[in-house]
Structures are given as structure tokens and as C-alpha cells.
Amino acid sequence: MNILMICLGNICRSPMAEGVLKHYLQNLNIDHLHHVDSCGFEPCHLGEKPHYKAINVAQKHGVDISNQRQRLFKVEDFDVFDKIFVMDNGNYNSVRSFARSMEDMQKVDFLYNIVKPKQNIIVPDPWGGTEADFEHSFEMIDQACKILANNLKINSL
Numbered sequence: 412m413n414i415l416m417i418c419l420g421n422i423c424r425s426p427m428a429e430g431v432l433k434h435y436l437q438n439l440n441i442d443h444l445h446h447v448d449s450c451g452f453e454p455c456h457l458g459e460k461p462h463y464k465a466i467n468v469a470q471k472h473g474v475d476i477s478n479q480r481q482r483l484f485k486v487e488d489f490d491v492f493d494k495i496f497v498m499d500n501g502n503y504n505s506v507r508s509f510a511r512s513m514e515d516m517q518k519v520d521f522l523y524n525i526v527k528p529k530q531n532i533i534v535p536d537p538w539g540g541t542e543a544d545f546e547h548s549f550e551m552i553d554q555a556c557k558i559l560a561n562n563l564k565i566n567s568l
């Protein structure tokens with residue numbers, strides 16, 4: 412399965428989501444079966460590393476995201492990825508505005524719907540916030556990615 416994580420900046424939430432999901436897939440020995448990537452819509456951090464607070468909070472939880480580099484969403488991502496997870500309503504509307512078909516539309520869902528289905532609860536944007544804000548967003552991402560990785564393991568058995 413090819414999975415794309417999306418937020419606005421691709422320097423805080425979606426890099427953490429990419430890193431955490433890859434981490435769980437590695438722990439379950441199924442990382443070779445899946446391709447995980449992340450991107451965003453805001454171009455002002457193009458090619459940059461994740462925000463240092465995102466790197467730090469991920470590191471605290473044993474996840475290294477320092478090698479990731481910011482990139483923008485492109486419509487061809489719909490051809491590459493089977494599932495596209497967004498963090499909030501802004502990202503949801505942005506991705507769906509690129510959709511060319513119902514099939515594209517149906518690939519997009521809120522990440523936290525994995526934890527609480529159909530509620531469209533957002534993972535808040537910690538950019539400009541405190542370490543605690545980053546930790547809070549990380550915890551939500553962690554819950555979702557743990558369940559997602561376990562579901563992928565069950566489906567691969």
C-alpha cells in the first residue's frame with residue numbers, strides 16, 4: 412500500500428506522521444511492503460528539514476525524521492498513492508480541490524478518523540506553538556499510526 416500524509420506546511424505534522432508510520436511498519440517487519448511519504452501546500456519551506464520542535468519530539472519517542480525534506484502536493488500523487496491522510500479541514504479541501512475523479516476523492520480521509528471513525532477530528536497545527544503543542548499533535552498522530560500499522564499487518568497475513 413502507498414500512503415501519503417499531508418498537512419499545510421509539511422514541516423510539522425505530516426513529517427511526524429510519515430516517520431511514526433514508517434517506525435511502526437519497521438517494528439512489525441512489514442516496511443518493505445509499503446511506501447510512505449508526506450507533503451504539503453505551503454511553499455515557503457520548500458526543501459527544508461522538518462521544524463526542529465517536530466524533530467525533537469519525534470526523537471524523544473525514538474523516531475528520526477531529520478532526513479525528510481519538504482515537498483509540495485502534486486496531482487500525480489493521486490496516481491501513486493492508495494490512501495491520502497490529512498490533518499485538518501484546510502488540507503482536506505486543498506487535496507480534494509485537485510481530485511479528478513470520485514476515485515481520487517475517495518482516497519482522502521482525516522488521519523484521526525482511524526482512531527475515531529467519521530468524526531473528522533483534526534490534528535491541530537503546532538507551528539508557532541510550544542513543545543507541549545507539538546507533543547499533543549504527536550500523540551494524536553501516534554495513536555492513528557499505531558492502529559494503521561496494525562491494520563496493515565493483519566491485511567498482509
Ligand code: 4NP
Nearest residue numbers: 418419420421422423424538
Ligand atoms: P504543518 O505546520 O502544516 O503541521 O507543517 C505548518 C508549518 C508551516 C506553515 C504552516 C503550517 N507555514 O505557513 O509556513
